[in-house]
Amino acid sequence: xxxxxxxxxxxxxxxxxxxxxxxxxxxxxxxxxxxxxxxxxxxxxxxxxxxxxxxxxxxxxxxxxxxxxxxxxxxxxxxxxxxxxxxxxxxxxxxxxxxxxxxxxxxxxxxxxxxxxxxxxxxxxxxxxxxxxxxxxxxxxxxxxxxxxxxxxxxxxxxxxxxxxxxxxxxxxxxxxxxxxxxxxxxxxxxxxxxxxxxxxxxxxxxxxxxxxxxxxxxxxxxxxxxxxxxxxxxxxxxxxxxxxxxxxxxxxxxxxxxxxxxxxxxxxxxxxxxxxxxxxxxxxxxxxxxxxxxxxxxxxxxxxxxxxxxxxxxxxxxxxxxxxxxxxxxxxxxxxxxxxxxxxxxxxxxxxxxxxxxxxxxxxxxxxxxxxxxxxxxxxxxxxxxxxxxxxxxxxxxxxxxxxxxxxxxxxxxxxxxxxxxxx
Numbered sequence: 001x002x003x004x005x006x007x008x009x010x011x012x013x014x015x016x017x018x019x020x021x022x023x024x025x026x027x028x029x030x031x032x033x034x035x036x037x038x039x040x041x042x043x044x045x046x047x048x049x050x051x052x053x054x055x056x057x058x059x060x061x062x063x064x065x066x067x068x069x070x071x072x073x074x075x076x077x078x079x080x081x082x083x084x085x086x087x088x089x090x091x092x093x094x095x096x097x098x099x100x101x102x103x104x105x106x107x108x109x110x111x112x113x114x115x116x117x118x119x120x121x122x123x124x125x126x127x128x129x130x131x132x133x134x135x136x137x138x139x140x141x142x143x144x145x146x147x148x149x150x151x152x153x154x155x156x157x158x159x160x161x162x163x164x165x166x167x168x169x170x171x172x173x174x175x176x177x178x179x180x181x182x183x184x185x186x187x188x189x190x191x192x193x194x195x196x197x198x199x200x201x202x203x204x205x206x207x208x209x210x211x212x213x214x215x216x217x218x219x220x221x222x223x224x225x226x227x228x229x230x231x232x233x234x235x236x237x238x239x240x241x242x243x244x245x246x247x248x249x250x251x252x253x254x255x256x257x258x259x260x261x262x263x264x265x266x267x268x269x270x271x272x273x274x275x276x277x278x279x280x281x282x283x284x285x286x287x288x289x290x291x292x293x294x295x296x297x298x299x300x301x302x303x304x305x306x307x308x309x310x311x312x313x314x315x316x317x318x319x320x321x322x323x324x325x326x327x328x329x330x331x332x333x334x335x336x337x338x339x340x341x342x343x344x345x346x347x348x349x350x351x352x353x354x355x356x357x358x359x360x361x362x363x364x365x366x367x368x369x370x371x372x373x374x375x376x377x378x379x380x381x382x383x384x385x386x387x388x389x390x391x392x393x394x395x396x397x398x399x400x401x402x403x404x405x406x407x408x409x410x411x412x413x414x415x416x417x418x419x420x421x422x423x424x425x
Contacts, residue, residue, distance in 0.1 A: 001025065001059065001089045003115030008090035012117070016047050021055045021093050026062035028145055030313035037062045045076040057081065057092055061145040067102040083146055084108035106132055106147020112160040122168040123362065123402035124383055129157055129195065130176040134185075135214075137241075138252045138319040139284065139312065142177050149176075151183050154190050158198050165204030170404060171362055172199060172208045173382065179212045180222075193221040200231040206404050207362070207379050209233040215240060215263050216254045227271045233379040234271055238263075239279045243298035244291035247284060250323070257294065264302050275380030277306035282339060283332025284312040285323035292335050299342055305350055306386050307343040311336050344414050351387075351412035361389050361407045361419065363400045374399055376407075378417075387415035394421055 001023065002012060013019050022044045026037035037060075047053040059081035063070060067080055079092045082102035091097040109131040110116075118125065132147040133140075161172055174195070176182065183190030192210070200208045208231055213222075215238050226232050242248050245256035255263070268274055280295060299307065311332045314321045359378045367373035367390055374391040381387055391407055400421075407419035 001086050002117035002119070004087065004089050005093055006117050007115040008093070010090070010093050016044055017052055019047070019053060021057065022047060022053050023057040023059055023089070023093075026058060026060040028061035028065040029141065030310070030315065032313070034062060041074060041077065045074075048076060055079065055093075055095060057089075059086065059089075064102055064105050064145045065141065067100060071100060104147065105145055106150065109150045109152060111152065112156045112163065120383070121364070121402065123364075124171040124173070125164045125169045126173045126175050127157060127160055127164070127199075128152075128176060129174050129179065130182050133177040134181065135178060136252060136319075138250060138323075139281065139315070141315050141318055144317060146177060149178055149181055149185050151186050151190065153186065153188075154183075154195050154198055157195060158202060161199050161202050161205070165202050168402065169204065170206050170402065171383070172205045173211055174199065174208065175211045177212070178214060179210060180214045180217055191221065193219075193225040196222070196225045196232050197229055200225075200229040206231060206360075207233045209235050209379075209382060211237045211382065212239060213237055215260060218263060218267075223267065223270050233275075234273050235275045235277070235380055235382065236267055236271075237277045237382070240298075241279065241281050242284070242287075242291070242295055243280075244287075244294040247287055247291045250286055250320075251281075251284065252319070257298070260298070261301075275305045276302070277308075277382070277386065278304050279308040279310065280339065281310050281312050282335040283327040283329075285314075285320055285327065286325045287312075287327050287335075292339075296339060296342055299339065299346065303346050303350060304343070305347065305380060306382075307339075307347075308385070309336055309339050309343070348412070348414045351414070351417060354409040354417055355412055356409060358406060358408050358422070359389075359419070361391065361405050363391065363403055363405055364388075365401050366399065367391075374401075374421075376405075387417070389417045389419050392418065392420050 016022050024041050024044055027033040041058055045056055048056050055078040057079045058077050061083060063080045064082040080100050080102055083105045084107045085101045085103055088097055088101050130149055130151040132149045133142045134148045182192040213236055240260055241251055241253055243257050248256055361376040361378055363374055363376040367375040374394050375388050376391055377388055406422040408422055409417050409419045411418035
């Protein structure tokens, strides 16, 4: 939307006080995200009341999921845009469009030719390789808000990556709602493994990272691409969601506990230096103490590098929301705390093994912790969700921001590392 607005001649400003039109791009995935979206809309509406803003626009998943409810409850909003209606943003900004533009969520996906304004620093970029999801996990509303999966052609993705690389991107993060299923809807032999290899061969980027790899169908071809391509990060993001086979069946996840363990063993056996991130849901309806203990046992056994834990959020329209045996909120909160505490210990022990090692760091900029430190990430740390590396021994001149440098790890903490920059060359 920012790119389309810019191409149409609109000027983006940094602060809402300076905007004549404010666009709130919303999330409607789980309860806390919906609340944050509504709070932001109401906060932005104050600028309209004050007279500095002429129009307020609400776009994205919340608008797609609840268009009529929002229109009735939020008269201060001038326009609503669904997830596949972003092409109308220029007309909306110009006040030349109807109030409601929320259609079929499965009719749009951007291409390399779509105008784009970067919201990340020049050295890192996200590239959306597909839109939508064709799975039917019992707890998830993404197919309702985003439609079924639509993959972009390999050549189109490579063209976008080439353009980003030409403008300085050293890190490419390939994302979608269901990355592992990339290409299945194209019917032209496009696979995620082929895409990863072709993107990794674009001159410039040092890291290509694959995010959101559902454990089902993580095949030998993809494992080989991650293992063999020097510029594909040895990083696998597996949203497992649970460890109990009974719970995984209830969640409609498709892979049981034995299959999960075989996959983790196969990945670690075949890919040296692999980083594994995963995510779990606690407090799903029907989860017993025994199910939760299985989850704790898996985290203890697998020794994941990074783990995200979410408390179940009942979402209308999902199969899970109608299931019996809800887990009390206080129980879910206790399980959340216990699992996070367990993973914190595991992460601390895994980070300790980095001390003394020489690693490559992508320098992000000065640290907020001290004017004498820089902050960056190694290939096993994805932007925004994993830890960071604090870099010492910088002389304060010509900071290597946006560059890949060598460093030696000197200290470790629960989630972050400290390292000393090594001389160039």
